[in-house]
Amino acid sequence: xxxxxxxxxxxxxxxxxxxxxxxxxxxxxxxxxxxxxxxxxxxxxxxxxxxxxxxxxxxxxxxxxxxxxxxxxxxxxxxxxxxxxxxxxxxxxxxxxxxxxxxxxxxxxxxxxxxxxxxxxxxxxxxxxxxxxxxxxxxxxxxxxxxxxxxxxxxxxxxxxxxxxxxxxxxxxxxxxxxxxxxxxxxxxxxxxxxxxxxxxxxxxxxxxxxxxxxxxxxxxxxxxxxxxxxxxxxxxxxxxxxxxxxxxxxxxxxxxxxxxxxxxxxxxxxxxxxxxxxxxxxxxxxxxxxxxxxxxxxxxxxxxxxxxxxxxxxxxxxxxxxxxxxxxxxxxxxxxxxxxxxxxxxxxxxxxxxxxxxxxxxxxxx
Amino acid sequence: xxxxxxxxxxxxxxxxxxxxxxxxxxxxxxxxxxxxxxxxxxxxxxxxxxxxxxxxxxxxxxxxxxxxxxxxxxxxxxxxxxxxxxxxxxxxxxxxxxxxxxxxxxxxxxxxxxxxxxxxxxxxxxxxxxxxxxxxxxxxxxxxxxxxxxxxxxxxxxxxxxxxxxxxxxxxxxxxxxxxxxxxxxxxxxxxxxxxxxxxxxxxxxxxxxxxxxxxxxxxxxxxxxxxxxxxxxxxxxxxxxxxxxxxxxxxxxxxxxxxxxxxxxxxxxxxxxxxxxxxxxxxxxxxxxxxxxxxxxxxxxxxxxxxxxxxxxxxxxxxxxxxxxxxxxxxxxxxxxxxxxxxxxxxxxxxxxxxxxxxxxxxxxx
Numbered sequence: 081x082x083x084x085x086x087x088x089x090x091x092x093x094x095x096x097x098x099x100x101x102x103x104x105x106x107x108x109x110x111x112x113x114x115x116x117x118x119x120x121x122x123x124x125x126x127x128x129x130x131x132x133x134x135x136x137x138x139x140x141x142x143x144x145x146x147x148x149x150x151x152x153x154x155x156x157x158x159x160x161x162x163x164x165x166x167x168x169x170x171x172x173x174x175x176x177x178x179x180x181x182x183x184x185x186x187x188x189x190x191x192x193x194x195x196x197x198x199x200x201x202x203x204x205x206x207x208x209x210x211x212x213x214x215x216x217x218x219x220x221x222x223x224x225x226x227x228x229x230x231x232x233x234x235x236x237x238x239x240x241x242x243x244x245x246x247x248x249x250x251x252x253x254x255x256x257x258x259x260x261x262x263x264x265x266x267x268x269x270x271x272x273x274x275x276x277x278x279x280x281x282x283x284x285x286x287x288x289x290x291x292x293x294x295x296x297x298x299x300x301x302x303x304x305x306x307x308x309x310x311x312x313x314x315x316x317x318x319x320x321x322x323x324x325x326x327x328x329x330x331x332x333x334x335x336x337x338x339x340x341x342x343x344x345x346x347x348x349x350x351x352x353x354x355x356x357x358x359x360x361x362x363x364x365x366x367x368x369x370x371x372x373x374x375x376x377x378x379x380x381x382x383x384x385x386x387x388x389x390x391x392x393x394x395x396x397x398x399x400x401x402x403x404x405x406x407x408x409x410x411x412x413x414x415x416x417x418x419x420x421x422x423x424x425x426x427x428x429x430x431x432x433x434x435x436x437x438x439x440x441x442x443x444x445x446x447x
Numbered sequence: 448x449x450x451x452x453x454x455x456x457x458x459x460x461x462x463x464x465x466x467x468x469x470x471x472x473x474x475x476x477x478x479x480x481x482x483x484x485x486x487x488x489x490x491x492x493x494x495x496x497x498x499x500x501x502x503x504x505x506x507x508x509x510x511x512x513x514x515x516x517x518x519x520x521x522x523x524x525x526x527x528x529x530x531x532x533x534x535x536x537x538x539x540x541x542x543x544x545x546x547x548x549x550x551x552x553x554x555x556x557x558x559x560x561x562x563x564x565x566x567x568x569x570x571x572x573x574x575x576x577x578x579x580x581x582x583x584x585x586x587x588x589x590x591x592x593x594x595x596x597x598x599x600x601x602x603x604x605x606x607x608x609x610x611x612x613x614x615x616x617x618x619x620x621x622x623x624x625x626x627x628x629x630x631x632x633x634x635x636x637x638x639x640x641x642x643x644x645x646x647x648x649x650x651x652x653x654x655x656x657x658x659x660x661x662x663x664x665x666x667x668x669x670x671x672x673x674x675x676x677x678x679x680x681x682x683x684x685x686x687x688x689x690x691x692x693x694x695x696x697x698x699x700x701x702x703x704x705x706x707x708x709x710x711x712x713x714x715x716x717x718x719x720x721x722x723x724x725x726x727x728x729x730x731x732x733x734x735x736x737x738x739x740x741x742x743x744x745x746x747x748x749x750x751x752x753x754x755x756x757x758x759x760x761x762x763x764x765x766x767x768x769x770x771x772x773x774x775x776x777x778x779x780x781x782x783x784x785x786x787x788x789x790x791x792x793x794x795x796x797x798x799x800x801x802x803x804x805x806x807x808x809x810x811x812x813x814x
Contacts, residue, residue: 105450
């Protein structure tokens with residue numbers, strides 16, 4: 081299968097093989113060493129020298145951890161949402177009692193830093209801003225560096241969901257002054273789902289000392305204390321640590337700059353290929369994501385049928401629209417283990433299957 | 448390695464191998480089928496025809512799910528604790544705002560149903576009782592059937608941590624009237640850690656409708672709604688589902704009655720072997736666990752040194768004491784993939800290493 085959804089992503093064979101390692105004592109010396117090296121090797125992608133905690137959960141667990149470890153019920157939060165996952169981040173804050181003001185951006189567009197500045201001035205008690213770096217539901221990447229600048233004109237914390245950007249798109253947590261940054265193993269890391277990563281700045285730890293949203297499983301201070309002695313508070317997903325450890329080797333052999341460049345190239349290649357087919361890109365081209373490309377389904381094409389045909393006839397799995405965009409989009413993942421040939425295969429299949437659809441006009445280049 | 452801790456447990460080779468399967472779309476038909484069959488095949492061990500939700504987390508996440516999905520802040524809870532994990536369950540309830548009355552039982556002993564009855568009468572507003580079925584920190588199994596009888600003299604819910612008993616020791620959720628029962632993949636299920644299972648009774652769902660402790664990642668109603676269409680709310684640990692699916696085959700080929708009988712036999716064999724070595728069993732023999740055996744360290748034996756020797760010289764990994772019992776106990780896991788020969792190897796090693804320790808008196812049978 082050519083798995084071209086925005087996660088889980090295909091894993092290199094050596095990563096999959098590593099998952100089969102035998103169980104070990106999670107409170108023994110081997111796991112301590114594994115936890116330490118994995119934590120250290122996450123740091124270049126986060127662009128931080130600070131603490132990163134590895135959780136046994138989906139990425140959504142890390143979103144929850146970011147919220148409940150830095151905030152208290154009643155705190156004001158600005159939830160910047162450019163799609164499904166921005167909504168989720170804001171909703172988690174609300175569930176735990178934050179008073180959330182939402183900046184809802186039209187789907188397909190990125191958040192305007194100027195709008196965030198305006199809202200932060202209007203609501204002067206905002207304690208934290210939640211934002212998605214790379215929104216897989218719309219294929220848009222926010223400019224986090226620019227957003228960080230306006231957020232830091234105030235005392236608000238900046239909590240960044242980098243689930244689908246980290247390890248594929250450069251992030252400079254320390255350089256940009258991000259307070260909480262989080263990701264999940266099943267994205268560019270090329271590891272199956274089940275581990276999540278949360279980095280905390282010094283300011284985030286200071287907030288943590290006063291934050292009193294209830295937490296136990298996702299208590300990051302507890303995770304930090306355990307990590308200092310090479311352990312996790314609860315039993316970790318050991319097999320996925322084995323996979324992560326091997327995946328770092330794959331990434332480091334290619335080199336971080338090369339990994340980022342490959343994602344940039346493939347993003348451009350995918351968008352150009354879609355345009356050449358006459359398909360309409362959904363994301364604002366100025367902010368198009370380099371890990372997921374979204375195109376509008378042409379008039380007369382039924383999403384479920386096209387997905388089924390691609391899967392059954394070509395062995396290609398792509399995603400459809402999510403939330404309000406269900407039935408209206410194709411979403412193509414190109415993060416982690418991906419090469420141009422994987423995208424070419426999809427473009428070729430689309431060219432055949434969409435032939436004769438009246439509403440699309442393939443450009444000359446596609447012939 | 449002969450991994451003899453009370454979890455993670457060794458996994459059969461076919462389970463480990465299954466973990467290496469390629470990634471699939473977690474919102475596609477293959478995962479839907481996997482989720483459905485895994486959920487159904489959990490039911491015999493739980494002894495329920497009701498709902499079971501599979502979470503991507505450690506067992507501790509399932510403890511949190513049990514609490515936050517059935518209770519509201521301010522609710523009164525009776526936390527029955529016979530050791531470290533009973534404390535944890537009660538602490539989670541407290542963190543989320545429950546008013547917890549603890550029944551603290553001397554370590555090594557089981558909870559007396561009569562004591563629970565007395566406390567439930569004394570505190571007539573108790574909304575839920577939390578209890579550990581099998582306490583791995585002390586090697587004691589509570590009599591859940593008897594406890595359920597006294598709890599059901601009131602309207603309180605009974606939340607049962609069966610993390611280290613389910614699949615090894617019989618549990619009859621429906622028959623005994625348990626309201627929430629939970630377990631984790633890394634115990635008798637013979638699957639690596641990272642999946643947790645939570646079963647909810649109809650009464651638990653009724654309580655859920657009014658329960659307002661905050662929850663998002665562990666929201667079981669959301670999990671139930673997604674499960675109905677073959678999905679999970681967040682991206683699941685797909686590899687571990689592959690392992691679970693294969694582990695069911697291993698268990699079902701042996702047969703559930705045979706699996707339970709094997710655990711009973713090995714429990715007895717381990718205790719007898721320890722007694723024969725002159726070691727003092729820590730758990731009350733009337734309530735000794737059939738998945739973990741605890742023995743007091745003889746005078747003059749240093750826990751860390753003995754664990755190191757067993758690991759380095761014999762390839763046997765056992766656990767030491769936990770919490771207040773640190774340094775005072777050996778804890779031996781015999782759940783999941785375990786045969787008498789694994790225990791014999793440990794007994795032989797202990798016989799050699801403890802020779803000459805003045806405080807122990809091996810019985811004649813041991814010579």
